Amino acid sequence: MAAAILETREVSKRFGGIKALAGVTLSLHPGELLGLIGPNGAGKSTFFNVVAGVYRADSGTVRFRDRDIGSLPPHARCQLGLARTFQLTKPFFSLSVLENVTLGAYYGRKGDGVTLADARAAADEVLHVVGLSAKRDHLASTLTAGERKRLELARALATKPSVLLLDEVIAGLSSGEVGSMMEIIRSLPSTGVGILMVEHVMRAVMAISDRIVVFHQGRVLATDTPAAIANDPEVVSAYLGSSGSAAARSASA
Numbered sequence: 001m002a003a004a005i006l007e008t009r010e011v012s013k014r015f016g017g018i019k020a021l022a023g024v025t026l027s028l029h030p031g032e033l034l035g036l037i038g039p040n041g042a043g044k045s046t047f048f049n050v051v052a053g054v055y056r057a058d059s060g061t062v063r064f065r066d067r068d069i070g071s072l073p074p075h076a077r078c079q080l081g082l083a084r085t086f087q088l089t090k091p092f093f094s095l096s097v098l099e100n101v102t103l104g105a106y107y108g109r110k111g112d113g114v115t116l117a118d119a120r121a122a123a124d125e126v127l128h129v130v131g132l133s134a135k136r137d138h139l140a141s142t143l144t145a146g147e148r149k150r151l152e153l154a155r156a157l158a159t160k161p162s163v164l165l166l167d168e169v170i171a172g173l174s175s176g177e178v179g180s181m182m183e184i185i186r187s188l189p190s191t192g193v194g195i196l197m198v199e200h201v202m203r204a205v206m207a208i209s210d211r212i213v214v215f216h217q218g219r220v221l222a223t224d225t226p227a228a229i230a231n232d233p234e235v236v237s238a239y240l241g242s243s244g245s246a247a248a249r250s251a252s253a
């Protein structure tokens with residue numbers, strides 16, 4: 001397998017007396033879709049934020065393309081090619097869909113000497129990828145919840161990331177929207193981007209991930225294929241129960 005594009009080693013993070021992360025080691029490869037699951041309080045969001053640069057780990061390392069990025073602020077990580085989505089999407093409502101994505105492309109990679117024309121071209125390209133081309137000139141305020149999630153994804157993609165961190169992009173969508181979002185996400189790794197996806201919707205994450213990492217009490221409980229995870233007795237008893245097995249059966253069907 002190709003070298004990891006993102007790698008954490010023994011990452012720990014404490015909030016007062018709470019050990020949110022207790023030595024997390026994992027790696028993400030180019031073109032891989034890695035699903036991160038685990039019960040509430042397992043440390044998923046904390047890990048996501050440590051990788052994105054919102055929090056600094058107390059100890060351990062975060063390496064991105066063979067560079068230690070653990071002390072870089074979020075915008076510097078974004079400029080290197082590490083993009084993220086936000087759970088609560090916050091577009092500029094008074095701007096058009098195209099303008100929103102153009103801003104993402106322009107400011108996300110400003111250090112690269114991206115011109116506004118480059119940014120606009122990148123924006124048009126990713127609007128096509130997320131199926132929003134028909135809405136390009138509409139105000140962001142007129143989008144449905146599902147379209148807003150796709151806009152958020154387009155803003156992240158417009159920075160041409162080599163790693164994309166997805167924070168519950170499926171949560172809160174209608175079942176029809178879940179299907180199209182899953183198809184879009186599943187298509188992205190073919191461009192070479194590595195995706196780390198934190199998701200509660202088990203059926204979705206099991207169906208589209210190449211590998212699943214299960215967090216439990218700030219640690220990695222297991223890392224394996226969706227089918228193997230769903231049949232891991234330790235994972236099932238700690239977290240999945242019967243609904244997880246059902247999701248895995250439908251994932252491997």
Ligand code: ADP
Pocket residue numbers: 015018019020038039040041042043044045046047
């Ligand atoms: P998950 O996203 O898997 O539900 P979190 O990473 O949000 O888990 O939380 C892990 C643990 O860290 C929990 O016990 C949570 O209460 C605690 N925690 C998370 N963020 C903070 C914070 N900013 N301040 C204090 N405690 C926090």
Ligand code: MG
Pocket residue numbers: 044045046
């Ligand atoms: Mg969380």
